[in-house]
Amino acid sequence: MSAPAVTEKKEKISVPFDYNKYLRPNKLPHIWCPGCGHGIVLKAMLRAIHNAGLDQDKVCVVSGIGCSSRTPGYVDFNTLHTLHGRALSFATGIKFAKPDMKVIVVTGDGDALAIGGNHFIHTCRRNIDLTVLVFTNATYGMTGGQYSPTTPIGSQATTSRYGSIEPPFDACEMAKAAGATFVARGTAYHTLELEKTILEAINHKGTSVVDIIDACPTYFGRMNKYKSATHMMEVIEKDGTVNVKQADKLPPEKVQGKALRGVLHKVERPEYCEQYESLIMEKAKGK
Amino acid sequence: MSEKKKKLLQGNEACVEGAIYAGCKFYAGYPITPSTEIAEGMSVRLPKVGGKFIQMEDEIAGMAATIGGSLAGFKSLTATSGPGFSLKQEALGYACLAEIPCVIVNVMRGGPSTGYPTGPSQSDIMQAKWGTHGDHPAISVTPAYVQEILTETVRAFNLSEKYRTPVVVLYDEIVGHMREPITIPAPGELEVIDRAKPDCKPEEYFPYDDRYLIAPLAPFGSGYRFHVTGLNHKQDGFPTNDSKVIRENNERIMRKIEDNKEDIWKNEEIFLDDAEIAVFAIGSTARSARFAVEKMRAEGIKAGLLRPLTIWPFPDKAVRELSKRVKAIIVPEMNLGQMVLEVERCSKGAEVLGIHRVDGEPINPGQIIEAIKKFK
Numbered sequence: 001m002s003a004p005a006v007t008e009k010k011e012k013i014s015v016p017f018d019y020n021k022y023l024r025p026n027k028l029p030h031i032w033c034p035g036c037g038h039g040i041v042l043k044a045m046l047r048a049i050h051n052a053g054l055d056q057d058k059v060c061v062v063s064g065i066g067c068s069s070r071t072p073g074y075v076d077f078n079t080l081h082t083l084h085g086r087a088l089s090f091a092t093g094i095k096f097a098k099p100d101m102k103v104i105v106v107t108g109d110g111d112a113l114a115i116g117g118n119h120f121i122h123t124c125r126r127n128i129d130l131t132v133l134v135f136t137n138a139t140y141g142m143t144g145g146q147y148s149p150t151t152p153i154g155s156q157a158t159t160s161r162y163g164s165i166e167p168p169f170d171a172c173e174m175a176k177a178a179g180a181t182f183v184a185r186g187t188a189y190h191t192l193e194l195e196k197t198i199l200e201a202i203n204h205k206g207t208s209v210v211d212i213i214d215a216c217p218t219y220f221g222r223m224n225k226y227k228s229a230t231h232m233m234e235v236i237e238k239d240g241t242v243n244v245k246q247a248d249k250l251p252p253e254k255v256q257g258k259a260l261r262g263v264l265h266k267v268e269r270p271e272y273c274e275q276y277e278s279l280i281m282e283k284a285k286g287k
Numbered sequence: 288m289s290e291k292k293k294k295l296l297q298g299n300e301a302c303v304e305g306a307i308y309a310g311c312k313f314y315a316g317y318p319i320t321p322s323t324e325i326a327e328g329m330s331v332r333l334p335k336v337g338g339k340f341i342q343m344e345d346e347i348a349g350m351a352a353t354i355g356g357s358l359a360g361f362k363s364l365t366a367t368s369g370p371g372f373s374l375k376q377e378a379l380g381y382a383c384l385a386e387i388p389c390v391i392v393n394v395m396r397g398g399p400s401t402g403y404p405t406g407p408s409q410s411d412i413m414q415a416k417w418g419t420h421g422d423h424p425a426i427s428v429t430p431a432y433v434q435e436i437l438t439e440t441v442r443a444f445n446l447s448e449k450y451r452t453p454v455v456v457l458y459d460e461i462v463g464h465m466r467e468p469i470t471i472p473a474p475g476e477l478e479v480i481d482r483a484k485p486d487c488k489p490e491e492y493f494p495y496d497d498r499y500l501i502a503p504l505a506p507f508g509s510g511y512r513f514h515v516t517g518l519n520h521k522q523d524g525f526p527t528n529d530s531k532v533i534r535e536n537n538e539r540i541m542r543k544i545e546d547n548k549e550d551i552w553k554n555e556e557i558f559l560d561d562a563e564i565a566v567f568a569i570g571s572t573a574r575s576a577r578f579a580v581e582k583m584r585a586e587g588i589k590a591g592l593l594r595p596l597t598i599w600p601f602p603d604k605a606v607r608e609l610s611k612r613v614k615a616i617i618v619p620e621m622n623l624g625q626m627v628l629e630v631e632r633c634s635k636g637a638e639v640l641g642i643h644r645v646d647g648e649p650i651n652p653g654q655i656i657e658a659i660k661k662f663k
Contacts, residue, residue, distance in 0.1 A: 027525060056512060057508065057509075057510050057512060058508055060507055060508065062355075072514065073514055073516070073525060073526065076512055077512055078507040078508060078512055078513070079512075079513075079514045079515070080355075080358065080507075080514075080515045080516075081514070081515065081516035081517065081518070081526075082351065082381065082517065083351065083377055083378060083381055083517060086347060086348070086351040086378065088348075089343065089347065089348035089349075089351030089352050089355070090351045090352065090354060090355040090358075091355065092315075092341070092343070092348070092352050092355065093313070093315055093341075093351065093352030093353060093354060093355020093356040093357075093358070093359070093363075094355040094356070094358060094359045094507060095355075096313075096315075096339050096341055096352070096355075096356070097312075097313050097339060097355065097356040097359035097360070097361050097363075098359040098360070098506075098507065098508050100508070101359075101507065101508045118344050118345055118348075119344060119345075119348055121344075122343075122344035122348070276334075276339065276341075280334050281334045281337070283334075284331070284334035284335045285335070287335065
């Protein structure tokens with residue numbers, strides 16, 4: 001009797017990810033509600049920063065005001081929690097003054113697209129090398145659940161008790177139209193895909209915008225009759241989106257009304273800080 | 288700048304010279320009359336000295352990016368006028384609480400609202416102190432001559448770096464657009480102060496270290512990883528709800544200025560030793576006042592001028608002492624009564640009379656002479 005053939009099993013050695021290297025553990029617990037997706041996005045962000053091989057001393061995380069904008073307090077980088085809507089302006093100052101830093105902006109949909117809408121479009125237009133992560137939950141969570149610039153028509157919020165009548169913004173379309181050179185969408189549901197997308201955004205030279213759909217069960221969920229946080233994630237993030245690569249292969253009715261995930265737009269265009277140094281500073285020399 | 292240079296410059300151009308002299312390496316702003324020449328000048332000069340200029344999408348972004356540039360470790364400037372100064376207020380308050388040094392020039396034009404963009408005014412004096420919400424420290428310098436715009440811009444940077452707080456350079460459109468021959472000081476001639484930087488180990492660094500009245504500020508990206516927020520915070524920079532810490536910190540940022548007023552104050556006194564009637568004025572109004580006082584002296588009337596070059600913190604001590612010696616203090620100002628309230632507050636004995644004008648025309652010496660003669 002011959003010995004049974006041994007199929008060589010390649011064992012995957014998974015090294016546990018040391019989150020504490022990038023967190024400020026003594027600043028936890030975070031302020032986010034049970035069921036909120038912000039923690040999942042934070043995890044994806046930290047793993048992407050790690051995988052990008054960035055030096056913590058050279059990473060700066062900047063935010064505005066809102067639930068998602070509390071992220072910088074929990075992470076061990078150069079961190080700046082600014083004013084409502086102005087994260088991109090502060091970040092532009094830091095990046096432009098010190099281009100060797102990797103500046104990541106964490107912002108919410110209200111922060112980035114309403115009060116900070118002007119800064120959003122002009123940041124994209126300049127193509128300054130910032131990675132902009134928009135936590136899109138269609139809600140002003142910090143103030144208790146008002147409708148935001150991404151709230152779908154008809155939705156309930158504390159300021160739209162009769163249903164919202166304002167059409168929502170598509171952050172990706174806006175970023176693309178304004179000139180961002182990397183535009184992508186992810187969700188808190190698709191965690192591995194999100195990590196990959198954020199990594200690609202970090203590695204992109206220029207303004208990269210990742211719109212991250214990330215439900216707010218506490219306000220949006222309860223007011224709009226979602227049964228639970230997981231139900232909300234399934235309906236909005238899983239069933240409400242489709243990866244852009246799959247979308248091409250699906251019949252139109254399967255894509256209709258769904259938000260596209262993945263990298264939606266990627267082009268090369270001169271980056272602002274490099275242009276300033278190579279064109280303006282060079283020309284000014286000796287004059 | 289190898290040696291002293293004589294130049295015929297406009298006030299706003301002198302501001303640019305002052306900023307460059309002070310070592311400013313970053314400017315973020317937005318065009319607005321009558322301060323635009325500062326942005327134009329900085330856009331030309333900064334890249335020549337290895338600095339950065341950026342025209343932002345609005346006034347708010349200009350102020351925010353200026354703070355960002357400073358946090359990255361560079362002396363940073365922004366300039367504005369009227370409506371722009373209003374828009375910058377929220378971020379200015381951020382710089383007060385987060386203790387980020389930066390200089391904001393406000394070339395005062397007629398208000399309120401869009402007002403009289405090309406006309407002079409001095410109606411932002413109170414705004415320079417109280418423009419942003421919450422109790423906060425304020426330093427504001429008030430040059431009256433083109434040469435002085437240069438030197439006061441340097442002093443503004445020095446005070447900002449020394450006290451880790453925003454400083455407002457406040458002058459009216461007349462001084463901003465006036466051309467006068469000035470001397471560019473040679474390097475080393477004027478004192479230039481740089482902010483204190485930490486020399487401790489990164490793990491021992493606190494951006495608001497409570498062992499100091501003014502803690503050293505590390506630039507972002509220098510190996511000191513720390514947190515900055517506009518929320519009330521502890522010495523480590525992280526938000527707090529601890530009422531004791533909130534009170535102590537709010538009081539400390541005021542004390543930075545209060546305890547150092549003697550260092551921050553700067554006054555020019557003309558014929559004050561034996562004066563019976565004093566004039567208290569800033570900017571172009573002080574130039575009219577000087578002319579008026581000299582004319583009165585020629586007529587044998589004992590008039591004098593107290594001209595503060597620091598309006599905030601208010602020179603309360605100088606006014607108080609003066610008020611004990613003179614019959615009256617006349618306060619001409621291109622607004623409907625701002626500095627005069629402070630003079631009244633500090634005055635012990637002397638009668639206080641305001642002269643106010645908000646028609647876009649300067650207060651002329653004749654108006655001041657007329658007032659002086661009332662107390663003759």
